[in-house]
Amino acid sequence: xxxxxxxxxTYVYGEGTPFRKVAVDNINLDIDEGEIVGIIGRTGSGKxxxxxxxNGLLKPTSGKVFIDGxxxxxxxxxLKEIRFKVGLxxxxxxxxxxxxxxxxxxxxxxxxxxxxxxxxxxxVRETARLVGLKPEYLEKxxxxxxxxxxxRAAIAGVMAMEPKVLILDEPTAGLDPRxxxxxxxxxxxxxxxxxxxxxxxxxxxxxVAKTVxxxxxxxxxxxxxxxxxxxxxAKAEELTSMGLTVPQVTRVFDRLRAAGIEFEDExxxxxxxxxxxxxxxxERGQSLD
Amino acid sequence: MIKDITIGQFFPGKSIIHRxxxxxxxxxxxxxxxxxxxxxxxxxxxxxxxxxxxxxxxSGIPIKMxxxxxxxxxxxxxxxxxxxxxxxxxxxxxxxxxxxKITDDGxxxxxxxxxxxxxxxxxxxxxxxxxSPITLTDAIERILSPLKVIKFPAHEIAMMMTIAxxxxxxxxxxxxxxxxxxxxxxxxxxxxxxxxxxxxxxPILIPLFVSAFRRAEELALAMECRCYHGGEGRTRLKxxxxxxxDYVAVxxxxxxxxxxxxxxMFSPI
Ligand SMILES: Nc1ncnc2c1ncn2[C@@H]1O[C@H](COP(=O)(O)OP(=O)(O)OP(=O)(O)O)[C@@H](O)[C@H]1O
Ligand SMILES: [Mg+2]
Numbered sequence: 094x095x096x097x098x099x100x101x102x103t104y105v106y107g108e109g110t111p112f113r114k115v116a117v118d119n120i121n122l123d124i125d126e127g128e129i130v131g132i133i134g135r136t137g138s139g140k141x142x143x144x145x146x147x148n149g150l151l152k153p154t155s156g157k158v159f160i161d162g163x164x165x166x167x168x169x170x171x172l173k174e175i176r177f178k179v180g181l182x183x184x185x186x187x188x189x190x191x192x193x194x195x196x197x198x199x200x201x202x203x204x205x206x207x208x209x210x211x212x213x214x215x216x217v218r219e220t221a222r223l224v225g226l227k228p229e230y231l232e233k234x235x236x237x238x239x240x241x242x243x244x245r246a247a248i249a250g251v252m253a254m255e256p257k258v259l260i261l262d263e264p265t266a267g268l269d270p271r272x273x274x275x276x277x278x279x280x281x282x283x284x285x286x287x288x289x290x291x292x293x294x295x296x297x298x299x300x301v302a303k304t305v306x307x308x309x310x311x312x313x314x315x316x317x318x319x320x321x322x323x324x325x326x327a328k329a330e331e332l333t334s335m336g337l338t339v340p341q342v343t344r345v346f347d348r349l350r351a352a353g354i355e356f357e358d359e360x361x362x363x364x365x366x367x368x369x370x371x372x373x374x375x376e377r378g379q380s381l382d
Numbered sequence: 383m384i385k386d387i388t389i390g391q392f393f394p395g396k397s398i399i400h401r402x403x404x405x406x407x408x409x410x411x412x413x414x415x416x417x418x419x420x421x422x423x424x425x426x427x428x429x430x431x432x433x434x435x436x437x438x439x440x441s442g443i444p445i446k447m448x449x450x451x452x453x454x455x456x457x458x459x460x461x462x463x464x465x466x467x468x469x470x471x472x473x474x475x476x477x478x479x480x481x482x483k484i485t486d487d488g489x490x491x492x493x494x495x496x497x498x499x500x501x502x503x504x505x506x507x508x509x510x511x512x513x514s515p516i517t518l519t520d521a522i523e524r525i526l527s528p529l530k531v532i533k534f535p536a537h538e539i540a541m542m543m544t545i546a547x548x549x550x551x552x553x554x555x556x557x558x559x560x561x562x563x564x565x566x567x568x569x570x571x572x573x574x575x576x577x578x579x580x581x582x583x584x585p586i587l588i589p590l591f592v593s594a595f596r597r598a599e600e601l602a603l604a605m606e607c608r609c610y611h612g613g614e615g616r617t618r619l620k621x622x623x624x625x626x627x628d629y630v631a632v633x634x635x636x637x638x639x640x641x642x643x644x645x646x647m648f649s650p651i
Binding site: 145148150173176177180181183186188189190191201202205206236250251254 | 565566589
C-alpha cells in the first residue's frame with residue numbers, strides 16, 4: 094500500500110439542498126512514497142476538494158482514505174497525529190500569515206506539534222534557507238514582505254512541520270514567471286533534499302510537466318488517468334477536449350517526430366528541448382554556425 | 383461547515399407577494415405588527431394569524447420555512463412562557479404547592495404571549511423570505527430619504543447595508559478557508575478551556591481582519607474609479623413603482639386591522 098490510498102472516495106457538497114454537488118466521485122488512488130505527483134484538471138474538477146481529504150479537513154461522504162496505512166476518521170483521537178504527516182499548503186497561502194514576525198509564523202506549525210524550542214529553531218532556520226528567505230527577514234513582520242516572499246514564508250510554515258507528504262494547491266497562482274520558476278524550483282529542491290512525497294496541484298501543464306514525475310488528471314470529479322508524463326501526454330486529444338493542453342514544447346517535438354526526425358526522448362521542458370536539439374545537431378556533425 | 387448558515391434567507395419567487403413594492407411590504411409589515419399588539423384577545427390574534435397564513439400560502443414559500451424561522455427564538459418563547467406561568471398570581475389557582483402557584487390567568491397569558499411572539503416572527507420573516515436584501519435596503523433608503531432635510535444620511539446608510547450584505551458570504555467563505563489553512567498547520571480550535579479557545583481564534587481573526595481591510599480598500603478604490611461620489615444626483619436602474627395591487631394589499635391589511643379592533647371590543651381576553 095502506498096503512502097496515500099483512497100477507496101471509493103466520494104464527497105458531496107450541500108447534500109440535501111438544491112445546490113447539491115458531487116465534487117469527488119468514487120475515486121480509487123494509490124500513490125507511492127517518494128513520488129512527486131502533479132494533479133491537474135480544469136477549474137471545478139474537484140482537485141482542491143480531493144486534496145483536503147488527505148489530511149482529514151474534509152470527511153468523506155463515503156469511502157475511505159488511508160495515510161501511511163492508517164485509515165483517517167477510523168479513530169477520531171488520532172486524527173491530529175495523522176494530520177501532521179500530511180502538510181497542506183492552500184491556494185494563496187500568504188493570506189494565512191498572522192504572527193508578528195516571519196520566524197514566529199513559520200514556527201506556528203512546529204509549535205502546535207509540541208516540539209522542543211531547539212528543534213523548532215532548527216526547523217525554522219532550515220526551511221527559511223530552503224525557500225530562500227534570508228535570515229534577516231525572519232525578524233520582520235510578514236506583512237512587510239513582497240507577495241512572492243510572503244508566499245515562500247507561508248510555504249515554509251508548512252514545510253517546517255516536516256510532513257511525510259507535502260501537498261501544494263496552486264502554489265504559483267498569481268505570480269510572475271520568475272516567481273513561478275522560483276517556487277517550482279524550491280519544490281523540486283525540497284523533494285530532492287528530503288525525499289518526501291509531494292503533490293502539486295495546478296492548471297498549468299507547463300508547470301507540472303517540468304516539475305513532476307507522475308500526473309493525475311482529474312475531469313468532472315473523477316480521475317481520468319494516473320500515469321507518468323509521457324503516458325498522459327500521449328492522450329493529447331482527450332486532454333484538449335477536457336480543456337487542458339499538452340505543453341507547447343512537447344507538441345512541437347511530437348510534430349517533429351511525425352515529420353520524420355528521429356529521437357528517443359520525451360520532451361517536457363524548454364531547457365531539455367534545447368539540449369536535445371544541440372545534441373541531435375552534434376550527432377549529425379553539423380555545427381551551429 | 384459555516385457556509386450552511388443562510389443570511390438574508392431570500393426565497394426567489396414570482397408570487398404577488400414577491401412582486402409587491404418593497405416599500406409597501408415594509409408598511410404592511412408595520413401595520414401587521416400594530417395589529418398584533420392591539421389584539422387583546424385570542425379572537426384578535428386569530429384574525430391576525432389568518433392574515434399571515436393567507437399571505438404565506440399566496441407567497442408559495444413552504445410552510446416548513448415558517449417553522450424553521452421559529453426555531454431560533456424557541457428559547458425566548460419558553461423563557462417568557464415560564465415567567466408568565468409562575469409569576470402571574472391573579473385569577474383562579476389551578477395548582478398550589480408550597481410557594482408555587484399556577485393560575486388560569488397565568489396559563490392564558492403564557493399561551494397568548496407565545497402565540498403573539500410566534501406570529502410576530504413568522505410575519506416578519508415572510509418579509510425577508512419574499513424580498514431580496516438589496517431591494518429591502520433600497521426601500522429603506524427611499525423611505526428614509528425625506529429625512530435628508532434634517533441631514534440624516536439615508537443614502538450612506540443604505541449603501542453601507544448593501545455592501546455589508548454583499549460581503550457576508552465572501553467573509554464566511556474566507557473564514558472557512560483560513561480556518562482550514564490553520565487547522566492544516568495543527569491549530570486546535572475544538573478542545574481546551576475558554577482562554578485556550580479564545581487564544582486559538584487569533585490565527586483566524588488576524589488574517590480575516592487583514593483581508594477585510596484589504597477588500598475595503600480595493601472596493602473604495604474601485605468605486606472611486608467609477609466616479610462614485612455619494613447619493614447626490616444619482617439615478618437608479620431599477621425604479622420603485624407602486625401598482626394597483628399595492629393599494630389593494632394596503633386596503634386588505636387595513637380591513638384586518640379594523641377587524642382586530644372590533645373583535646377586541648367583543649371579547650376582552
Ligand atoms: N465549499 C463549497 N461548497 C459548495 N460547493 C463547493 C465548495 N467548494 C467547492 N465546491 C464545488 O465543488 C466543485 C469542485 O471544486 P474544487 O474547489 O475542488 O475544484 P478545483 O478543481 O480545485 O478548481 P480550481 O482549479 O478552480 O481551484 C466545484 O464545482 C465547486 O463549485
Ligand atoms: Mg482549487
